[in-house]
Amino acid sequence: MLTISGLTKSFGSGANKLQVLKGVEMEIERGEMVALMGPSGCGKSTLLNIIGGLLAGDGGSITLNERTYGLKGPSSVVDVRRELVGWIFQDFHLLDNLSAVDNVAMALELSGMSASDAEKAAINSLERVGLGDRMHHIPDQLSGGQQQRVAIARAIAGNRPILLADEPTGNLDIASGKEVLALFKELCHDEEKPISILMVTHDPDLASNADRMLLLKDGKTEASDIRSAWGLDEDGEEE
Ligand SMILES: Nc1ncnc2c1ncn2[C@@H]1O[C@H](COP(=O)(O)OP(=O)(O)OP(=O)(O)O)[C@@H](O)[C@H]1O
Numbered sequence: 001m002l003t004i005s006g007l008t009k010s011f012g013s014g015a016n017k018l019q020v021l022k023g024v025e026m027e028i029e030r031g032e033m034v035a036l037m038g039p040s041g042c043g044k045s046t047l048l049n050i051i052g053g054l055l056a057g058d059g060g061s062i063t064l065n066e067r068t069y070g071l072k073g074p075s076s077v078v079d080v081r082r083e084l085v086g087w088i089f090q091d092f093h094l095l096d097n098l099s100a101v102d103n104v105a106m107a108l109e110l111s112g113m114s115a116s117d118a119e120k121a122a123i124n125s126l127e128r129v130g131l132g133d134r135m136h137h138i139p140d141q142l143s144g145g146q147q148q149r150v151a152i153a154r155a156i157a158g159n160r161p162i163l164l165a166d167e168p169t170g171n172l173d174i175a176s177g178k179e180v181l182a183l184f185k186e187l188c189h190d191e192e193k194p195i196s197i198l199m200v201t202h203d204p205d206l207a208s209n210a211d212r213m214l215l216l217k218d219g220k221t222e223a224s225d226i227r228s229a230w231g232l233d234e235d236g237e238e239e
């Protein structure tokens with residue numbers, strides 16, 4: 001589904017050059033929920049931005065559902081952003097004055113859907129995230145967890161195969177964070193329409209609920225378990 005090989009990225013030049021990604025290799029299957037961890041500044045958001053078509057890498061490649069990209073600037077990967085990747089952010093990025101249904105529908109209209117189809121699809125995805133009874137509330141009238149679920153409805157409404165979530169639970173209390181995780185798992189493990197999710201989190205407890213954990217370390221990703229994510233030794237344990 002998603003294959004990344006030899007992906008490199010640096011910022012700056014000369015003495016100020018900072019090599020952030022040093023040959024990332026990773027794969028995500030359809031229906032998999034993968035947690036990405038690593039210390040602040042190690043390049044997690046940079047990696048997500050390149051996968052999401054918001055930033056060009058320097059070397060290597062990304063293949064997502066037959067589409068290969070990674071080194072071209074944002075203007076050359078419009079289709080990746082419109083059709084392949086859905087985003088979920090820490091601070092939800094909802095429009096304050098629009099109801100839940102309009103927040104979701106507007107995103108669909110921007111990608112070319114007619115207003116009536118967009119509204120139907122918006123209602124459908126809000127029902128999927130359990131907000132069928134909150135469609136006409138504006139963000140201020142919703143809890144943080146509910147607002148994040150509106151953002152998730154928006155991200156899944158366009159039937160994109162992968163969601164990229166950059167610290168989606170960072171602004172939520174523990175209980176709401178767990179609910180978001182449970183919803184993610186449901187969406188990934190859906191029998192009819194499984195999607196994949198790559199989620200950055202600093203919370204090892206939430207990460208351990210994913211199907212798999214990756215650690216971004218020294219510019220490369222490696223498989224991780226809960227203890228190595230905490231920086232502990234795995235002495236004697238098999239891989
Ligand atoms: N546009 C940019 N120009 C210069 N340096 C950048 C740019 N974007 C990111 N960096 C640097 O690249 C490194 C990786 O940043 P990134 O935001 O990917 O880290 P992160 O792992 O997401 O961190 P956090 O957990 O704090 O969100 C950091 O040292 C950052 O300062």
Ligand SMILES: [Mg+2]
Nearest residue numbers: 044045046166
């Ligand atoms: Mg980040």
